[in-house]
Amino acid sequence: MKIEKIIVRNFRLLKDFSIDLEDNLSLVIGKNNVGKTSLLLILDQFIGPRSEGKRSFRFNDLNLDAQEQLKEFMISPLLTEDTYSPIAISMRLLISYTDRDNLSNVSPLLMDLDVDNHFIAIGFDYYLPFEGYKDLHSQCAAQKLKFDAKHPVDDEAQDGSGEGVAHPEYDAMAFLNDNAINKFKLIRKSVKVDKDGVLDETNYVDFVDIPNFRIESVIQFQSIGARRDVDNRDVDKTLSSKTSDLYKAIEENQDQIEAKEDFLEQLKETDVKLTGIYSNIFSDIVDKIRQFGGLAPNDTIIKVISSLQHRELLKGNTTVKYEHDNKDLPENFNGLGYMNLISIIFDIDLMMKRFAKNKETGQLADINLLFIEEPEAHTHPQMQYVFIKNIKDLLNEGVKDEYGNKKPLQYIVSTHSSHIVADSEYDDIKYLHRLDGKNEVEAKSLKALSEVYDNQDHLRFLKQYITINRSELFFADKAILIEGDTERILLPAIIKKLDVTKVAAKPEQPLLSQNVSIIEVGAHAEIFVKLLNFLG
Secondary structure (H helix, E strand, C coil): CEEEEEEEEEECCEEEEEEECCCCEEEEECCCCCCHHHHHHHHHHHHCCCCCCCCCCCHHHECHHHHHHHHHHHHCCCCCCCCCCCCEEEEEEEEECCCCCCCCCCHHHCCCCCCCCCEEEEEEEEECCHHHHHHHHHHHHHHHHHHHHHCCCCCCCCCCCCCCCCCCCCCHHHHHHHHHHHHCEEEEEEEEECCCCCEEEEEEEEHHHCCCCCHHHCEEEEEECCCCCCCCCCCCCHHHHHHHHHHHHHCCCHHHHHHHHHHHHHHHHHHHHHHHHHHHHCHHHHHHHHHCCCCCCCCCCCCCCCCCCHHHHHHHHCCCEEEECCEEEEHHHCCHHHHHHHHHHHHHHHHHHHHHCCCCCCCCCCEEEEEEECCCCCCCHHHHHHHHHHHHHHHCCCEECCCCCEECEEEEEEECCHHHHHCCCHHHEEEEEECCCCCCEEEEEHHHHHHHCCCHHHHHHHHHHHHHHCHHHHHCCEEEEECCHHHHHHHHHHHHHHHHHHHHHCCCCCHHHCCEEEEECCCCHHHHHHHHHHCC
16 A cells, blocks of 8 residues: 555645655655645645644645635625635545555545545645635625725825825735634545546545544654754754654563663662762752741651653763774764764654554554655765665665564655765656746656657666766756867856856846756757756
């Protein structure tokens, strides 16, 4: 069982967005501000671990076009329930299964008994129901009346010119920013899907109406964000603090029971010794308190005892060292790149343990999805190659619980690293780019290039050439194709002269300040044309 496709509507730049996932690794690439982090955020919002303090959606999370549509709803006459179409931030997970899969957890979601249909669709909508829209419309109209009363239109200017005084306009968008999101509601549902993977949005079942159903039994999502707070300042103990999290994840594991019991026994012995020491350290304050007396003699006697908490002990009192020339050195002596890499491995191990011990259900979910955001932070190119080479070996074994039960793992890695791209399989790559002049992005699977190129030898050459030479093309805004060494040597001078001429004639952004990829293509420029069009 696996996620075939993620479909997102109206979340930031993900206006009408879909991305296909591979069986294991899906490598999401693209320039800045094309929705990679937005994809992580909406997955975490709808299917991520529930936690206190987790922020809900905000009005600005709505795609800009959806915001404008809602504004039009507010300033236009009230729609009827039949003509109103709810505005929503939504996500759909298209899931496929085989005859070998255990369907006990997903059986309540099956809406088509066709034996050839091996799809399930899970839907999430954060939507504005009609009643919420009607309330907002009424509030907006009332607020506009008050605003207009405070800002009347004068027929004539005070100087008698008759031109009238400029009248400030009521800001319906500001009203929505303050009030709209409170009227939105969440629905989680199973959406009917046919054997070709086409969804019927009019036919669905609300999870609320399915007795004893828990989405956590079907899918678990964990993520490792780009903001990993890795630092090598002397005061920092980034890696050391992770030992506490790992301990929490493994303390109930049967394989670790003996080690845990030894740990607790040692803590009890240490408590007894520390209590004796504390009685001497704090004797002065204890004597002072005793002098105040109470209702009965010695009523206010206090003692300071040791009560080491096994979970919290590791958080501030363990130190990760690394060995160099048979000497133990502090973790912050390591470079940021190594600390980042080690931190990711710590986090991956923690996430795998969380998958194995589902906090909500206590058992493995049918689908386990991990998102790793920008693993290349602080790392040099060679280390980035090493990471992507080894990540598959680390994660392809899937998720296994303490009883030996096993489930596959799908994982998404988002990156800006051309080095990671260069050392990846092309069929794993998902390219995100912004549509010209629109508030939305699209995702393309590079495996689709096989349909674009009639000549497969051209495609094979292209993949090999870009892998070896120019993977940064995927992160550029523009490309300049050149023939060879002569052009490569001359081009910087040509561009510099061109920039000077352009600035003198008409102020424009200089080419040297733009994100341009320069590619030597020899006599094969025509092979690149379809690729450049594919990448937009």
